[in-house]
Amino acid sequence: xxxNPALGAVFExxxxxxxxxxxxxxxxxxxxxxxxxxxxxxGADVIELGLPFxxxxxxxxxxxxxxxxxxxxxxxxxxxxxxxEDLDVxxxxxxMTYYNLIYQYGEGEGPRPFVEKxxxxxxxxxxxxxxxxxxxxPLRAAxxxxxxxxxxxxxxxxxxxxxxxxxxxxxxxxxxQARLGTTGARDDVSDQTDESLARIDxxxxxxxxxxxxxxxxxxxxxxxxxxxxxxVGSALVDIVAEGxxxxxxxxxxxxxxxxxxxxxxxxAVRGAxxxxxxxxx
Amino acid sequence: MSDTQKFGxxxxxxxxxxxxxxxxxxxxxxxxxxxxxxxxxxxxxxxRLRDFGGxxxxxxxxxxxxxxxxxxxYLKREDLVHGGAHKLNNALGQVLxxxxxxxxxxxxxxxxxxxxxxxxxxxxxxxxxxxxxMGRTDINRQxxxxxxxxxxxxxxxxxTVGRGTLKEAISETMxxxxxxxxxxxxxxGSVVGPAPFPHMVREFQSxxxxxxxxxxxxxxxxxxxxxxxxxxxxxxxxxxFAEFVDDAEVDLVAVEAGGSSLSVxxxxxxxxxxxxxxxxxxxxxxxxxxxxLQDSDGQIMESHSVSAxxxxxxxxxxxxxxxxxxxVTPANVDDDAALxxxxxxxxxxxxxxxxxxxxxxxxxxxxxxxxxxVTVINxxxxxxxxxxxxxxxxxxRDLDVxxxxxxFEGAAxxxx
Ligand SMILES: Cc1ncc(COP(=O)(O)O)c(C=O)c1O
Numbered sequence: 057x058x059x060n061p062a063l064g065a066v067f068e069x070x071x072x073x074x075x076x077x078x079x080x081x082x083x084x085x086x087x088x089x090x091x092x093x094x095x096x097x098x099g100a101d102v103i104e105l106g107l108p109f110x111x112x113x114x115x116x117x118x119x120x121x122x123x124x125x126x127x128x129x130x131x132x133x134x135x136x137x138x139x140x141e142d143l144d145v146x147x148x149x150x151x152m153t154y155y156n157l158i159y160q161y162g163e164g165e166g167p168r169p170f171v172e173k174x175x176x177x178x179x180x181x182x183x184x185x186x187x188x189x190x191x192x193x194p195l196r197a198a199x200x201x202x203x204x205x206x207x208x209x210x211x212x213x214x215x216x217x218x219x220x221x222x223x224x225x226x227x228x229x230x231x232x233q234a235r236l237g238t239t240g241a242r243d244d245v246s247d248q249t250d251e252s253l254a255r256i257d258x259x260x261x262x263x264x265x266x267x268x269x270x271x272x273x274x275x276x277x278x279x280x281x282x283x284x285x286x287x288v289g290s291a292l293v294d295i296v297a298e299g300x301x302x303x304x305x306x307x308x309x310x311x312x313x314x315x316x317x318x319x320x321x322x323x324a325v326r327g328a329x330x331x332x333x334x335x336x337x
Numbered sequence: 338m339s340d341t342q343k344f345g346x347x348x349x350x351x352x353x354x355x356x357x358x359x360x361x362x363x364x365x366x367x368x369x370x371x372x373x374x375x376x377x378x379x380x381x382x383x384x385r386l387r388d389f390g391g392x393x394x395x396x397x398x399x400x401x402x403x404x405x406x407x408x409x410x411y412l413k414r415e416d417l418v419h420g421g422a423h424k425l426n427n428a429l430g431q432v433l434x435x436x437x438x439x440x441x442x443x444x445x446x447x448x449x450x451x452x453x454x455x456x457x458x459x460x461x462x463x464x465x466x467x468x469x470x471m472g473r474t475d476i477n478r479q480x481x482x483x484x485x486x487x488x489x490x491x492x493x494x495x496x497t498v499g500r501g502t503l504k505e506a507i508s509e510t511m512x513x514x515x516x517x518x519x520x521x522x523x524x525x526g527s528v529v530g531p532a533p534f535p536h537m538v539r540e541f542q543s544x545x546x547x548x549x550x551x552x553x554x555x556x557x558x559x560x561x562x563x564x565x566x567x568x569x570x571x572x573x574x575x576x577x578f579a580e581f582v583d584d585a586e587v588d589l590v591a592v593e594a595g596g597s598s599l600s601v602x603x604x605x606x607x608x609x610x611x612x613x614x615x616x617x618x619x620x621x622x623x624x625x626x627x628x629x630l631q632d633s634d635g636q637i638m639e640s641h642s643v644s645a646x647x648x649x650x651x652x653x654x655x656x657x658x659x660x661x662x663x664x665v666t667p668a669n670v671d672d673d674a675a676l677x678x679x680x681x682x683x684x685x686x687x688x689x690x691x692x693x694x695x696x697x698x699x700x701x702x703x704x705x706x707x708x709x710x711v712t713v714i715n716x717x718x719x720x721x722x723x724x725x726x727x728x729x730x731x732x733x734r735d736l737d738v739x740x741x742x743x744x745f746e747g748a749a750x751x752x753x
Contacts, residue, residue, distance in 0.1 A: 110606070110636040111622060112506070113511045114353040130424065155351055156621040160635030186351045186621070187658050211355035214517060218357060236355055237516035 057261040059203045060180040063228050066101045069263035071329045072277075073100055073285030074321040075264050076292055077152060079106035079122040080139045081131030081236070083246075087309070088126070089142055091296060094310035096145040098317025102229075103145070104183060104287065105135045107153035107231045116240030118290040133161055140177045148180040150207065150228070155187045158195065171198035181205030181228045186253045189221045196225055209233050210250040210256060219255065221320060226261055231287060234267040234278070240328035241290040242268035244278050253282045272323025279327030280334075286324050292316060338723045341368065342532040345661065347654035352533040352624045355676050356667065359518045364533045365722055366438045371430070372541055378437055382430055382541075390419045390429060392544065396552035396713070401685040403535060406705035409557060412688070413549045413577065413715045422691065422718030423545060423573045428455035428524055430541035432463050435522035442517065443446040443467040445524040446510040447570065448475055448503035449646030449693060450482025451718055452526030457491035459524075467491040470509045473501035475645045481722050500639045500681030501567075503649045507623050527570025531624030542576025549703070549713055550580045562709020563588040566694040566717065568614065568667075569646045571653035573717035591656060592700045593644030596670035603632045613652040614660050614667035627654040643672040643730055644692035644723070670699035676730055678702055679720065680738045691718035692726065 058064030067071050076095045080087050095103060098200060108123040108131050115123065131139075138335070142148060147170055151174055155167075162169025174182070181204050187195065205228025212235060222230075223275045232253060235246040255261060255315045265278045266287025295316060299309030341364060342348055350360055386392045394414045402410040415423035432443055443460045446469070447453030453469040460467035469491050476483055476495055486493050497503040507530075514523040528535045528542070546564070553561050564581055566574040568591040570616035581587045596610030608630045610616070617628035622637055630638040630650040642648040659665040670678070678698035683689045690698065694717045701708060720727070728742050 110499075113623070114515065116512070124498070127636070132636075134634075154621075156629075156635045156637075157630070160631070160633075185353050186624075188350060188352065188354055189356050190357075191349055191351055206527060209354045211353070211357075213355050213358040215358065220362075233355060236518065238512045278725050304695050 058228050059199060060148070060206050060228065063102065063180040063205050066148060067229060067284055068170060069242035070103045072279045072283065073101040073264060074317065074324055075285050075287040076100050076104045076317060077104040077287065077289035078196050078282060078292060078296065079108055079119065079126045080136050081108065081126035081129050082122040082293070082296055083125045084129040085135070085139065087306045089139065089210045090306050090310045091313055092143055093145055094314040095292070095317050096147045098314040099321035100147050100317060101285070102148050102150060104150045104289070105140070107133060107151055107157060109154035109157050112154065114238055115236035116290065118241065118293050119239050119298065122293045125300070131159055137173055137177045140179060149178070150181045150183060151179050152183040155184050155213045158184065168198045171195070171202050171204060175204055179204065181207055183207045183209070183231060185209060189218070189225045192225055203247040207231050209251055212236050212252055215255070223259055229262040229264045229285065230259060232256070232263050232265045232283065234269070239267060239290055241294060243270070245274050249278060250281050272319040275320050275323030276327035276330065279324045286320065288320055299328040300337060341536050344655040344658035347625065347627050347658045348532050348535060349626050350624060351621045351626065352531045355515050355639035356518055356545040356636055360440070360531055362495045366434060367384045367533045368472055370434060371436050371537060376437065378433070382433055385429055385433065386426065386544065390425050391417060392646060393548045394418055396549055396556060399686055402701070405685070406701060408705060408708055410701070410712045411553060411556070411561070411711070411713045413545060413713055415545060415573065416688065416690065416694070416716045416719035419656050420451070420458050420692060421721060422451040422455065423542060423576060424452045424526065424718070425457035425458065426544055426576065427526070427538050427541045427572060428452065431522065431524040432456065432465060432589065433460040436463055436465065438522065440520060440522040442521040443524055444470070444510055444513050444521055446470045446503065446506035446526060448472070448506065448648060449644065449691070450475065450479035450486070450645060450681065451691070453491070453493070454485045455481045456524050457486040457489035460491065461489040468494060470494045470496050470506045470513070472496045472506045475502055478726050479722050502640070502642070502645065504637065510517060510640070511623070527572040528575045529570040529623060529651055530657060534626065535655055538572050539575040539579055539655060542572050543579035545573065545715065546580035547577060549577065553711070557711050559711065560584055560611060561713045563590060563712045563713045564715070565590045565697050565700055565708065565712060566568040567592045567647065567693050568652060568656060569611065569649050569693060570651070573715055575653060575655060577715040578665065582659070590692045590700065591660070591665050591667050592696045593667065593669045594644060594647035594675070594696060595671035596641040597672055599654035599669070601638065606632060606636060606638050607636040607641070608650070609641045610650055610669070611642045611647050613650065614656065615669050616653065622651045628652055628657040643675060643726065644696070646691065647696065648691040668700050670688040670696045673734060673736060674699040676701065676727065676734065677736055677738060679727060680740055688716065689720040690716055692723045693722045694718055696740065
């Protein structure tokens with residue numbers, strides 16, 4: 057179910073995947089490299105690396121502010137590709153961005169030049185929150201050509217024919233949106249998660265749940281509900297934002313991120329152990 | 338469904354997955370109620386447009402302008418619609434549709450405040466709770482409309498990101514909608530956004546050209562040589578053009594805001610204009626593929642116009658398509674020329690136009706030979722909301738305007 061072997065291998069392991077998100081270049085290029093590397097040290101299995109777009113309509117205030125900081129510090133698509141090359145991590149990277157940047161990149165029309173460049177620097181796939189399956193054929197074709205994956209988001213409102221269409225198109229993993237709304241950390245875990253997971257129970261592709269996860273306990277609870285992975289963005293971006301506002305050193309913030317990553321990964325692993333027990337094996 | 342999605346290469350539905358089911362539901366409701374008049378929806382809409390909205394609006398022969406430019410100028414008086422702008426046609430249509438769909442709450446964005454006002458009025462009229470998102474810059478320059486919205490019981494939510502204009506307000510409203518989509522209808526304010534919005538808004542606004550076409554045949558005995566309208570998102574433009582699109586002999590001119598200059602500052606991410614049709618490139622914003630003001634990376638630029646309602650980096654996909662087809666001619670008029678036209682129309686015809694509308698009259702002034710012998714100009718709205726801005730901007734510039742903008746000293750001193 058994955059075009060990209062590196063991404064495919066992650067979900068073949070016998071443990072739930074921890075998939076953190078950070079916006080590349082937040083709050084600046086150098087610090088951001090350290091932060092992403094800290095997540096890898098903390099146990100990230102895949103990293104969703106945000107390429108900042110000026111109109112991030114699917115994001116809540118936390119990630120929106122991160123995107124503003126990254127843009128103000130000079131992040132562009134070309135800098136982003138350099139950033140990916142400069143990163144010293146051994147974890148598959150998925151590019152999370154909006155369609156206009158993909159569409160606009162390079163010579164000629166359509167998403168192909170962007171995808172070619174992404175493959176060239178070693179990215180493994182894409183999440184594009186403003187590109188529903190209906191509009192995704194050109195990007196899907198380019199991904200197939202370069203062995204990259206295209207992750208779709210299943211929302212709590214997604215049902216019927218839309219699920220079928222997505223099932224045909226998705227690869228790598230499916231991003232299960234835990235609740236309605238935009239991205240942002242929450243203090244509880246939504247029941248919508250269970251319903252959404254149940255709806256795609258028989259899909260062959262791995263299921264990663266995101267939107268609102270903040271703590272190890274949330275991660276455990278979501279893995280118990282049947283997720284193959286957890287996606288965490290705002291709770292990590294909050295750490296970057298706070299460190300930036302308080303003028304903390306890059307090392308300090310990186311350490312906090314690493315510790316948070318460990319907590320979330322451990323929570324996910326614990327959740328898996330608990331459901332194995334419950335299943336009696 | 339695909340025939341209500343695209344206009345040539347433009348349009349489509351580029352939105353977060355959570356919104357897609359609502360957009361499908363809306364497409365279905367649009368096809369049933371609006372296109373097929375199920376449950377008499379369109380009859381009720383027409384009736385409310387007449388009784389609550391004050392339609393039909395007159396098509397007025399403008400004597401002074403006709404003399405001055407040596408051409409017969411007819412004014413389609415959308416400024417006389419309830420609320421003072423064409424915006425009510427759409428807002429009333431959508432709030433009524435939301436009601437038919439069983440939605441419980443209305444949200445909308447607004448730039449000039451006219452769409453917000455129209456939506457607040459329609460929501461009050463149809464007894465629906467309503468929240469409006471408006472950029473901080475626009476709140477400052479369109480204060481009267483902020484109060485009008487509140488008087489009608491709507492909540493006005495300031496949007497402070499970016500430059501705080503229409504682009505940011507639309508993004509913020511989409512965020513609200515992504516959270517509340519199951520109970521809430523987003524009344525988008527122009528022929529922009531994901532399908533079916535551009536079609537639906539054009540359909541509600543096409544009452545303008547439906548009336549104008551009949552009126553001009555009655556009054557001038559023929560079709561006009563040209564129809565001229567200002568374009569922000571393009572709703573009054575598409576409304577004024579819709580019924581003339583098949584009349585190949587009628588020129589259709591969309592006048593955008595040239596702002597202070599047509600150049601751009603890529604480095605700063607700023608276009609000192611909102612001339613999307615004239616200078617923009619194809620891209621994807623706010624749910625649709627259309628022409629946009631963007632830098633070479635695809636980041637959206639901050640736009641500028643002295644008129645809040647034209648200050649937007651995108652434009653309706655249908656308009657972009659008609660421009661590519663050569664059916665609509667894009668034009669632009671800068672801030673100074675729009676202000677001069679504002680004063681000219683006020684003085685010579687006794688009509689104080691919206692600053693948005695003034696751009697269309699700026700075009701007439703600059704290109705009187707391009708409009709033919711008979712022209713219809715869409716007076717998209719009235720300018721009461723703009724008085725503060727006009728006083729400030731006129732004083733700031735060296736314009737060819739002879740009007741006393743000073744305060745009466747004695748009155749000011751005595752606090753009368
Ligand atoms: C009076 C008036 N005219 C024109 C416009 C421009 O919008 P559109 O191009 O969608 O008609 C506005 C927008 O607020 C307006 O208030």
